[in-house]
Amino acid sequence: MSKPRFYVTTAIAYPNGRPHMGHAYEAIATDVIARFKRLDGFDVRFLTGTDEHGLKIDQAARAAGKPPKAYVDDMVAPFQSLHESLGISFDRFIRTTDDDHKALVQALWQRMAANGDLYLGRYEGWYSVRDEAYYDEGELVTGEDGGKLSPNGAPVEWTVEESWFFKLSAYQDKLLALYEGHPEYIQPASRFNEMRAFVAGGLSDLSVSRTSFTWGIPVPGDERHVMYVWLDALANYLTGADATGRGSLDGEWWPADLHVVGKDVVRFHAVYWPAFLMSAGIALPKTVFGHGFLLNRGEKMSKSLGNVVDPAAMVDRFGVDRLRWFLCREVAFGEDGSYSDEAIVERTNADLANGIGNLAQRSLSMVAKNLGGVMPVRGEAGETELRLKEAFLSGSEAYFTAMNGLALHKALDALMAMVAAANGYFAENAPWALAKTDVVRMAEVLAATLDATRRIVILAQPFMPGSTAQLLDQLGVAADARDFNGFNVPVDAGKQLPPPAGVFPRITLEG
RNA sequence: GGCAGCGUAGCUCAGUUGGUGAGAGCGCCGGAUUCAUAACCCGGAGGUCGGCAGUUCAAAUCUGCCCGCUGCUACCA
Incomplete structure (x- = not known):
């Protein structure tokens, strides 16, 4: 097939x-x-x-x-x-x-x-010899002597040129x-x-x-x-x-x-x-x-305003995945959007550092410190697991619907809802407290959180190919289990995970 | 000028065929917590839903007018 x-x-x-x-x-x-x-x-x-x-x-x-x-x-x-x-x-x-x-x-x-x-005909219009260009009537400006001038101030004359027509x-x-x-x-x-x-x-x-x-x-x-x-x-x-x-x-x-x-x-x-x-x-x-168009602080980019931003400089400053995330998350695809350094810092700190990055780091570091970095066994699904599962079912469905409809921003909205559900699940079960009372349950909670994180990161791949590859490495996801076929394939318990390291550090404007 | 669309919390926006006291995210304030990247979690403040007038038992949601904005398009200077 x-x-x-x-x-x-x-x-x-x-x-x-x-x-x-x-x-x-x-x-x-x-x-x-x-x-x-x-x-x-x-x-x-x-x-x-x-x-x-x-x-x-x-x-x-x-x-x-x-x-x-x-x-x-x-x-x-x-x-x-x-x-x-x-x-x-x-x-x-x-x-x-x-x-x-x-x-x-x-x-x-x-x-x-x-x-x-196709047929041969004549093309007529206002032609400027100096500009070597034709202009529509509406583009012309009136000169001091009342004559017609090109937008560049060059004289124009009504010109007829042989042309093929469709x-x-x-x-x-x-x-x-x-x-x-x-x-x-x-x-x-x-x-x-x-x-x-x-x-x-x-x-x-x-x-x-x-x-x-x-x-x-x-x-x-x-x-x-x-x-x-x-x-x-x-x-x-x-x-x-x-x-x-x-x-x-x-x-x-x-x-x-x-x-x-x-x-x-x-x-x-x-x-x-x-x-x-x-x-x-x-x-x-x-x-x-x-x-749509991207506006710099709400204003159109133009050379005369001096607000034309070099995208390569933005990549150097923020990193490619932050820029990619920001543009897809903050701008409704199809609409105009606005960007600024402040907005990029704010948005990516909230979504990536505090959201996805922190979710991965808090769960992975507990596994590293308490379980020797070994992927824990998942337990029976309790009430909080069922709620998490429910949130991920509706979240991933919304993600795919949005992506297939080219609503990139809505897909990321759905993804962030999944992040919130996973962080909520983690806080609700407080595995750091379980570490002192019920290590088996703690391991189950960590396993469920890691798997939720894995799903989130898999769906984030189109937006941030580099960072998600690093995260999937840390989560122990095999290279052939990273496409959407692998979405429902958990990492095997017992797998040794590499030491975790933050992928999305918080950034500041001065930085 | 014509056509289309928009104007809802500080910001970006959701709000199905009019009907539980108007929502989300971010930001802000407070609480709780300490696994984590002073992050996460819980709670809160804040809006006469552009303005006026109508229709209706009831309008952010319908109608008219006005103001402001955007796009497409036509044309006159």
């Missing part, structure tokens, strides 16, 4: 600057989902990468005095090292400058063209039918409603090529044109589905189960992408999830 498959992607980052917290957040959240699925018995493919073509990269490269490819080679490095330090378990880091991708995009174009959906307008009904039949296609629901309204309002054909720059994938048969970056970029998911690296349109991992993207690019994934795929006769992804 083969494992069920799960193909998940992040959006690909545009490397015309350094990675920021938004990139880190998306990568972490997607990684949590990927790890959850692996533990849940799925064969997972996790794709992430960078979107390297387009005018802005071309301009930035020119400003840096480098050829575009050399420029992006430099710029992509910080993104790759960020993934490294965040513990992102991707299977491929795709770059849209990869050869298999270029081949695939051209094949995709030809399929869309063969279906009669017959997006022909897909309105098909898209609406898709939404009707698959409301889960766009999540969360608020985004779904927006996209449906957008499509219902009518669609214009989409310009999908440019002649004003050359840093892109050439249009097959019309090399004066390079492809519109979004067609190029979106197709990365298809390229990544062919794990053989040949860039064929029928990669074995397609269709994707989940595209995790920022709320600002939901439209491209929820409208343009399925239309392109329909045109090419390719299956559609199952779900597009638009996550």
Whole structure:
């Protein structure tokens, strides 16, 4: 029996600057989902990468005095090292400058063209020679002399450029039918409603090529044109589905189960992408999830405000698992969220140091001191054990329901309820007092607490892969008993446990 | 301008089809305890549920208006 498959992607980052917290957040959240699925018995493919073509990269490269490819080679490095330090378990880091991708995009174009959906037309708009960019009417500002200027203050002129167009307008009904039949296609629901309204309002054909720059994938048969970056970029998911690296349109991992993207690019994934795929006769992804933005102390991150935080510095300061935990626990997945040093310290001290870490440490240290570090025997379940069991049944059920519904924060809520139940059980039975009166009962209480801790840590693995591995080592959990199949498999009594050591020390702001 | 949504304890938020005296977590205060990372456990304070007016025996929960905020979208300067 083969494992069920799960193909998940992040959006690909545009490397015309350094990675920021938004990139880190998306990568972490997607990684949590990927790890959850692996533990849940799925064969997972996790794709992430960078979107390297387009005018802005071309301009930035020119400003840096480098050829575009050399420029992006430099710029992509910080993104790759960020993934490294965040513990992102991707299977491929795709770059849209990869050869298999270029081949695939051209094949995709030809399929869309063969279906009669591409035609040559004219693209009109306000063009700035200095910016080398087109602007919508609404983006323009009025200059001192009353003339129209680009947002950068450069003069613009109404320009007509030859362009290939995609017959997006022909897909309105098909898209609406898709939404009707698959409301889960766009999540969360608020985004779904927006996209449906957008499509219902009518669609214009989409310009999908440019002649004003050359840093892109050439249009097959019309090399004066390079492809519109979004067609190029979106197709990365298809390229990544062919794990053989040949860039064929029928990669074995397609269709994707989940595209995790920022709320600002939901439209491209929820409208343009399925239309392109329909045109090419390719299956559609199952779900597009638009996550929210991270705000720094409630304010949007921006260079002008000077509040752009380097995620790598956050990892250095707090540790990767604290950062991962905080972002998943404090931010409702799908909503905007806010972070600050104080909030990270407060949240992780409460949940990790006082909660999970202390639970493990207090029980493990008693086993070490009173039982020579040998895993004790579990006893008959009494009233307090039954209550604990009840709490863990409902808690783990809530956890799995939340995870399968992509409600990461709710899953952690459920997990913390289990932590509270375990700490309550421990305090109620006071094994430190039993140590003086009833050592057998004490051992039973410790065994039950250790097993509760083991279950909690197993469920916490997607969120904190490093710390949970350490804790599972201390709890004596075998390497092959750490996935969700092992959830109900207790550690054998009599097993010698290693000496316990705190995994989540309390931290302070000054520290 | 249109559409959608939101405004509930200091903070982040839950609150099913209107009905036991309005909840959780964190923070704060007090108690208890000492196994543990001054942690855990127990208890407490604190809210006229944005405002006004309605519907109803009864509204945080329905209706209208107003204020503030957010998203999508259209357009005019």
